[in-house]
Amino acid sequence: MPSSTHASATSDSVQVSSLLEIHDLHVSFRTRDGDVHAVEGAELSVDRGSTLGIVGESGSGKSVTALTVMGLTRFPNATISGEIIFEGTDLVKLPNNQMQSVRGKRIAMIFQDPLSSLHPLFKIGWQIVEAIQAHEDVSKATARKRAIEALREVGIPSPEKRIDSYPHELSGGMRQRAMIAMALVLKPDVLIADEPTTALDVTVQAQILDLIRRLKDEYQTAIVMITHDLGVIAELADEVAVMYAGRVMERTSRERLFTVPELPYTWGLMRSIPRLDAPRPGRLDSIAGLPPSLIHLPSGCPFHPRCPYVMDVCLKVEPKLEQSEPGHLVACHLQVEERRRLGRELVSQHGSRSDER
Amino acid sequence: MTTENHESVGTAPRAQGSGGGPLPALGRAFRGLANFVNSSLFRYVVRRILWGVVLLVIVSALTFIIFYLFPSADPARLRAGRNPNPAAVAAIRHSLNLDKPVYLQYWLYMKNLVLHFDLGFSYYNQQAVRTQIFQRLPVTAELALGAFVLWMLIGIPIGIISAIRPRSVLDRMTMSGSLVAISAPVYWLGLVALFLFAKDIGIIHLLPGSGSYVAITKDPGAWFGSMILPWFVLAASFAAFYARMVRAQVRETMSEDFIRTARAKGLSERRVIFRHGLRAALTPVVTMAGLDLSGLLGGAILTETVFNIPGVGRYAYDAIVNADFPPIQGTVLFSAFFIITANIIVDVIYAFLDPRVRY
Numbered sequence: 001m002p003s004s005t006h007a008s009a010t011s012d013s014v015q016v017s018s019l020l021e022i023h024d025l026h027v028s029f030r031t032r033d034g035d036v037h038a039v040e041g042a043e044l045s046v047d048r049g050s051t052l053g054i055v056g057e058s059g060s061g062k063s064v065t066a067l068t069v070m071g072l073t074r075f076p077n078a079t080i081s082g083e084i085i086f087e088g089t090d091l092v093k094l095p096n097n098q099m100q101s102v103r104g105k106r107i108a109m110i111f112q113d114p115l116s117s118l119h120p121l122f123k124i125g126w127q128i129v130e131a132i133q134a135h136e137d138v139s140k141a142t143a144r145k146r147a148i149e150a151l152r153e154v155g156i157p158s159p160e161k162r163i164d165s166y167p168h169e170l171s172g173g174m175r176q177r178a179m180i181a182m183a184l185v186l187k188p189d190v191l192i193a194d195e196p197t198t199a200l201d202v203t204v205q206a207q208i209l210d211l212i213r214r215l216k217d218e219y220q221t222a223i224v225m226i227t228h229d230l231g232v233i234a235e236l237a238d239e240v241a242v243m244y245a246g247r248v249m250e251r252t253s254r255e256r257l258f259t260v261p262e263l264p265y266t267w268g269l270m271r272s273i274p275r276l277d278a279p280r281p282g283r284l285d286s287i288a289g290l291p292p293s294l295i296h297l298p299s300g301c302p303f304h305p306r307c308p309y310v311m312d313v314c315l316k317v318e319p320k321l322e323q324s325e326p327g328h329l330v331a332c333h334l335q336v337e338e339r340r341r342l343g344r345e346l347v348s349q350h351g352s353r354s355d356e357r
Numbered sequence: 358m359t360t361e362n363h364e365s366v367g368t369a370p371r372a373q374g375s376g377g378g379p380l381p382a383l384g385r386a387f388r389g390l391a392n393f394v395n396s397s398l399f400r401y402v403v404r405r406i407l408w409g410v411v412l413l414v415i416v417s418a419l420t421f422i423i424f425y426l427f428p429s430a431d432p433a434r435l436r437a438g439r440n441p442n443p444a445a446v447a448a449i450r451h452s453l454n455l456d457k458p459v460y461l462q463y464w465l466y467m468k469n470l471v472l473h474f475d476l477g478f479s480y481y482n483q484q485a486v487r488t489q490i491f492q493r494l495p496v497t498a499e500l501a502l503g504a505f506v507l508w509m510l511i512g513i514p515i516g517i518i519s520a521i522r523p524r525s526v527l528d529r530m531t532m533s534g535s536l537v538a539i540s541a542p543v544y545w546l547g548l549v550a551l552f553l554f555a556k557d558i559g560i561i562h563l564l565p566g567s568g569s570y571v572a573i574t575k576d577p578g579a580w581f582g583s584m585i586l587p588w589f590v591l592a593a594s595f596a597a598f599y600a601r602m603v604r605a606q607v608r609e610t611m612s613e614d615f616i617r618t619a620r621a622k623g624l625s626e627r628r629v630i631f632r633h634g635l636r637a638a639l640t641p642v643v644t645m646a647g648l649d650l651s652g653l654l655g656g657a658i659l660t661e662t663v664f665n666i667p668g669v670g671r672y673a674y675d676a677i678v679n680a681d682f683p684p685i686q687g688t689v690l691f692s693a694f695f696i697i698t699a700n701i702i703v704d705v706i707y708a709f710l711d712p713r714v715r716y
């Protein structure tokens with residue numbers, strides 16, 4: 001058995017009562033091929049003015065988690081259980097009509113591809129005004145003024161002209177800025193950003209991340225930043241959750257993650273970060289093997305077929321998310337000392353990214 | 358505020374010009390016209406119209422050649438009566454220009470068409486083709502427009518509802534029903550409708566049947582009654598096709614990213630569907646509808662024939678049966694004209710509906 005204490009994830013310093021807390025969230029979809037278990041017991045939380053980074057490979061359940069918070073996975077074929085506590089209210093149980101007034105107003109979301117995420121046939125100003133008027137009883141003129149202000153705030157030049165542009169008339173970066181303006185115009189408490197920079201080129205990516213960071217500091221918005229790129233986490237996150245196969249497998253502060261990562265899967269993600277000072281640029285070590293089928297999961301630890309440190313117990317018993325030290329939760333059967341040694345070793349070889357900011 | 362200041366600075370020179378008197382106004386009008394003539398829309402439309410004319414010339418030439426190469430009967434012989442003597446046939450052939458080479462015949466035809474808008478005379482009964490077509494066009498338009506309204510009113514709501522409620526009873530029923538309606542030939546459907554509902558031969562003596570057409574100016578009530586069966590028969594397969602098309606369009610649109618965004622904004626599901634979904638899903642349907650309507654304006658041959666409605670389609674049918682070339686050529690040209698014009702109009706409308714479209 002691992003030598004860590006058996007404190008449960010909800011106790012202790014990790015959280016007292018955060019703005020948004022997710023406990024034991026399960027989301028599955030009935031499909032023709034079987035039940036897709038997209039999220040399995042996720043534990044997450046985020047506070048005002050801080051950023052939770054969620055990182056994981058494609059299909060690890062990041063988007064489904066976020067969309068479930070928004071109440072946007074309530075399909076007829078979906079089963080949702082667990083708790084999403086937002087300011088004391090459980091959003092999982094909230095009826096649709098009440099959820100509607102939370103969406104966009106209290107919790108806003110932006111998406112990966114701003115071109116396909118904005119309606120192609122409406123002007124961006126119209127789309128922002130609509131978002132305002134959906135929640136506040138204000139005149140069109142007032143809403144328009146606020147839309148212009150929001151566009152100015154996210155750094156769109158001459159917003160009084162741009163407000164009458166169609167999405168296709170803007171560049172990718174400007175489009176994502178417009179999306180952010182639309183999401184932030186109502187000053188939501190939480191902004192969920194689902195890979196907001198993946199579709200943008202590198203220089204624009206950095207600008208958008210800067211913008212999000214600035215707005216977070218200014219409005220004390222809680223940010224949930226979803227990405228498959230640890231580089232983005234290093235830039236932006238205060239807390240990090242590493243997701244695999246619908247589970248949160250490691251959770252800690254950014255500093256800790258980039259000094260003593262304790263999960264073999266996290267190490268794999270770290271090895272696959274491209275480094276500017278890498279001796280052989282271009283060649284990335286990605287994690288061997290493929291993400292598991294979410295219909296027929298491997299027994300035991302879902303990562304065991306790809307894990308270089310796999311042990312007998314990993315095939316049989318699924319590791320629980322347990323405290324390795326205050327503020328650091330890990331789901332892994334490896335000995336704690338062994339994990340820390342390997343983690344430190346990797347960081348010293350590969351270089352830390354936590355101090356890049 | 359700043360916007361207004363900005364604009365007033367920008368428009369200052371023009372404001373000076375509008376000081377007074379008719380001349381500046383004229384100048385403004387002229388400038389407006391010049392702007393329009395220089396606009397890409399205008400150039401686009403002109404280009405499309407020129408192309409349309411070229412297409413009409415090609416269509417007419419093709420019809421000419423086909424009729425010349427594969428004559429279904431000798432028109433001169435048709436005209437000459439029961440026991441024609443060769444000399445009379447030759448005389449008729451000469452008077453109809455049928456003894457001239459085909460290119461000369463075509464040239465003469467086009468010359469009359471362009472200079473006098475003259476489509477020639479029927480070989481069969483010597484009536485002017487243009488007059489005949491113009492007499493029959495309103496009848497065809499009544500049939501086409503009525504059916505159009507019907508199929509849009511039936512097809513679009515059914516398509517929308519079954520898209521929002523997939524696999525519901527209504528969805529299953531209408532979608533399998535629509536398959537039947539799409540695959541049923543119009544003349545078969547027409548005959549079935551007559552045998553079921555016609556006052557003379559129907560099982561239920563409900564509605565006026567074949568040959569009951571009355572001009573709307575004569576007796577609107579009787580006109581309406583006589584059109585009900587033809588409208589429904591003509592609309593049936595269109596309605597079915599539109600229901601399926603709209604269903605597919607709406608379903609596809611509702612899975613788009615921007616629909617997810619609309620929901621994430623906290624809009625009501627009703628607004629998400631009707632404002633965001635339908636706006637995108639139905640835009641291509643406008644194109645289809647315009648083209649389908651224009652296709653029918655050239656004559657709904659089968660429906661008009663089954664119900665014996667004196668429209669352009671019926672005229673074309675009779676002309677084909679009688680190997681009467683000038684009415685065939687005339688109706689083909691009209692039909693092509695409607696389709697080409699509708700294409701241009703629909704493309705211009707589409708550019709207004711979808712800002713991404715550029716000329």
Ligand SMILES: Nc1ncnc2c1ncn2[C@@H]1O[C@H](COP(=O)(O)OP(=O)(O)OP(=O)(O)O)[C@@H](O)[C@H]1O
Pocket residue numbers: 029031036037038056057058059060061062063064065075228294
């Ligand atoms: N409506 C749905 N019906 C069935 N399966 C779904 C549905 N939505 C998501 N899934 C499945 O849930 C799993 C998790 O998807 P999710 O989009 O959350 O992954 P992700 O971590 O966001 O990945 P990516 O980095 O590719 O965005 C995937 O296997 C996906 O196919």
Ligand SMILES: [Mg+2]
Pocket residue numbers: 062063064194
């Ligand atoms: Mg995703």
